[in-house]
Amino acid sequence: MATSKGNGGWAYLESRKNLTGSSCGLAGVVLTFTGVSGPYWPVVVAGLYGAGALIAPPERTAPPDFPDPSAQLDEVRGDFGRLRAYLAGVELPPAAGERLGELTGLLEALLEPGWVAEVLAADPDGVHTVSRAVRQDVPEAVDAYVRARWWTRMTPGQQPPERHLERQLALLHEEAERLTAELRETEARRQESHTRYLEDRSG
Known part of the structure; x- marks a missing residue:
């Protein structure tokens, strides 16, 4: 005391x-x-x-030091690597495997260090979308398929679980494509803005 x-x-x-x-x-x-x-x-x-x-001005308590978007993407990249290792050990039907490959390829391209990741880091909603896909949506979809497949083998005649998996992966791929299109639009607007700036400056 x-x-x-x-x-x-x-x-x-x-x-x-x-x-x-x-x-x-x-x-x-x-x-x-x-x-x-x-x-x-x-x-x-x-x-x-x-x-x-x-x-005298009051004492100011410093705000919490949260990681910046770039640091958040570094963490997501690490989680994506662990996700890829997990998926490598799961046996999927060809159609679902192909859809999963398309989705993970797109996520990998978005997370690749460089200017694309810098554009993504400037979009908090985009960072959240990618993080949610890597940490929650994809592993949940695959794990649910593995569990359902075991029960289907025990009770034949049920709806094939791969249909749900394929649909889920298709929806996630569509979401990632929408994000990619939004980031592309951001870059297009940036280019157009620079063109207008040069036009205005030249009179």
Whole structure:
């Protein structure tokens, strides 16, 4: 408890309120030596200190240091590598395997370090879409297929689970294609904006 109070005391000594109040109080001391304050100098010094402490800006708590989008993409790349290792050990029917290959190829292209990833990093929604696909949607779709396939083998005659998997992978591929198109539009608008800038500058 004593340490806590001691730390609090030191914190106040270093605070903006104390520093500003001390500066104003020092001005009161100067006034005292010049004879302006007269016999009421203690009141003047204390009053100036209090006024300085009141007008000082409040202490600001630093906001949390969240990773920037580029750092988030680095984490997603690592997770994507683990996802690829997981998928390599799963046996899928040819049609589903082909769809999965198309999807993972597109995700890999978006995550490849370089200017494409820089464009993606500038789009928080895009980063979320890719992260969700890598960390949740794709592994969930494949794992659900593996589980359902086991039950289908135990109870033949049910709807083939690969149909659901193929549909899920198709939807995820469409989502990734939409994201790619949006990023392409962002670059197109950037190019058009630069053209207009050059036209305006040339008169």
